[in-house]
Amino acid sequence: MNNLVVAQSGGPTAAINATLAGILQGVRTSGRVDKVYGAKNGIDGLIKDNLIDLTDIMQDTLSLDTLTYTPSSALGTCRHKMKDWNTEEETYKRIIATFLKYEIKYFIYIGGNDSMDTVYKLSEYCKLKNHDTIIMGAPKTIDNDLALTDHSPGFGSAAKYIATTIAELERDISAYDVPAVTIVEIMGRNAGWLTAAAALARLNGGAGPDFIYLCEMEFDVDRFIGDVRERLVTKPGLLIAVSEGIKEKDGAYVSDRVSNGAVDNFGHKYIAGAARTLEQLLRTEIGCKVRSIELNLMQRAAAHIASETDITESLLLGQRAFTCAMNGETGRMAAIRRISDAPYRIEFISVPVSEVANHEKTVPLEYITPDGHDVTEELIAYMKPLIQGETNIKFENGLPKQISLY
């Protein structure tokens, strides 16, 4: 039997199910796979022998279409960081046991940096043990921080949500003529790509954010207060975009002024509100009306305003990952290479996961303006193609149609 299993991992996005749909389309049209499974909750589904048969959904064209536009990970997700097989071989053995039980020839893992680390370790382990399951990665992350791919699936949709929301908030804020500052906090601990997307709100001539502070740039609290104070003299309503992960000179998160020091499973610091910290700061220092807004989970879940470019590319990346697997590639990730910005042209490639795993592609400092509080035209030109187009999402009873796989 030539069976295939697919799994999804890490933070959900509006496009990760499009990649799943692309893989299922590949399976369906290739005729080279006998059975197709989904592992529930990422790699945990393989470890715990928790597989879902995806044959029915694969053969139903309309369901595949609904899946394409359904946000979040339809197979469930996990935050499981695989240890090395020297320290935790039992986990590897259980995964191989699941592969053998279901006669899995191909495993495609859709995820970000940590998932590509799993793809790398697992493919190396299989080689070591002469086990012939092929392990391919398909990229996914709203953070856009994956190396060796021009951009990451999910980023374009999140960027479109952010740009649209910033443009709408700008309309709201500019309706008042009293001095007020609105601080919008955008996801990104170490990579500020999503925060930079706030600048796209200017594409149709709007002013966009007054200031944009990315987490790549050292955040100077005094200069920030000075920036705001100076701008308020000429403009009543200010709009400011900040990365959740902005840090001060000593490397401490701005949000640490109020956070509790908790850490997640990966040892990442728990971050409790850069915007809220700055809100309190401005209220104390300047005394004006201040509001903070967190775009929170909406920025990764808002499939209703997904980018058609992103959804289509995510689907094609799923197909590409499948094709690579069929060609016998293992330990690699499907990726995007950009040929040109305008006209926007890309090609699909594959890259070795060893060079993707555990790297973070942050925003190069030359994309930040010299004053430190905005992004350059070059960065806007890079992002602009990624938010183009509106999806063909269907509505029922006034709400976007969604599908649930379990």
Add this chain to the structure above:
Amino acid sequence: MNNLVVAQSGGPTAAINATLAGILQGVRTSGRVDKVYGAKNGIDGLIKDNLIDLTDIMQDTLSLDTLTYTPSSALGTCRHKMKDWNTEEETYKRIIATFLKYEIKYFIYIGGNDSMDTVYKLSEYCKLKNHDTIIMGAPKTIDNDLALTDHSPGFGSAAKYIATTIAELERDISAYDVPAVTIVEIMGRNAGWLTAAAALARLNGGAGPDFIYLCEMEFDVDRFIGDVRERLVTKPGLLIAVSEGIKEKDGAYVSDRVSNGAVDNFGHKYIAGAARTLEQLLRTEIGCKVRSIELNLMQRAAAHIASETDITESLLLGQRAFTCAMNGETGRMAAIRRISDAPYRIEFISVPVSEVANHEKTVPLEYITPDGHDVTEELIAYMKPLIQGETNIKFENGLPKQISLY
């Protein structure tokens, strides 16, 4: 000269410019008005002689269409509570002076409770002084708390945003298999209509929120903790919707446990986060992972997911207000009377502002389930028609097209 001035007041919505567009359509097709002006920042524009000529936009069909789908108050807004003329007649005199200067025969004020209070006072003052300017109100508020109208323009679009977002968040939350609670805070100090709209996420078969707490119902902290603790036994990821204005038995806002006691221009209490207060509470009491989300300004500004029913009705209410003014009605508000839920049928009427001003239509307690943490099917049937249909909003460069009038 038969000139008309229009103004917008209170919190912006995704539909208030549709009402403005409806008025301009009325002016354009009636041939009974010589010049049309917009007062900038609500009644303040009349007091300060700050008027914008709207002739050009009125005559440009495509601009009127863009205006219809642009969120927030295109003429600017204010939070000006008019005092009685016995204590502050100077303000009234200045408004009348503006009316005389621009030969204003008709004034239409689009707004909520406080704006209808202005319409009432001003129309009474004009009668008293034998000044013949006609003063009409057009309703607007996402809160849906206006008396004498079946529902308020702006509510349907906010409700559609909320239902869509809750459905998307549900997908996101259900992807994880670890116990976690997500608390979503929705606007509404005294009226819980918008919070109730979270239940509409169930229309396509989804589970929707596990619990919905409206501000009309006394909030019992101990019972809340008990509800959550019990449900977590059978379900890992809980989704809870709460009104920003939930209050404890003694009438104190739940958010008062952390707020600072500041008040706004109207003497309304400043509210700093019911959801965040409950987040902290659950973390301490239950110890599970908790996240709070505020839908913040997005729920009133998200024109990209506006309800076509709401936008069309808002436009027609503007036309109706104009027609009433032409018919010599003064001190009245255009309103909606519902004929039936299914099929959904309404008619446009006008009502005396004296009975609208300073009233708040809250959610009747019989619309809340006996357990106090959900809403009834009857309430869902009332709200369902209001979120139907997607608008014909145009996109440019991947973003919704908007118009700016100043």
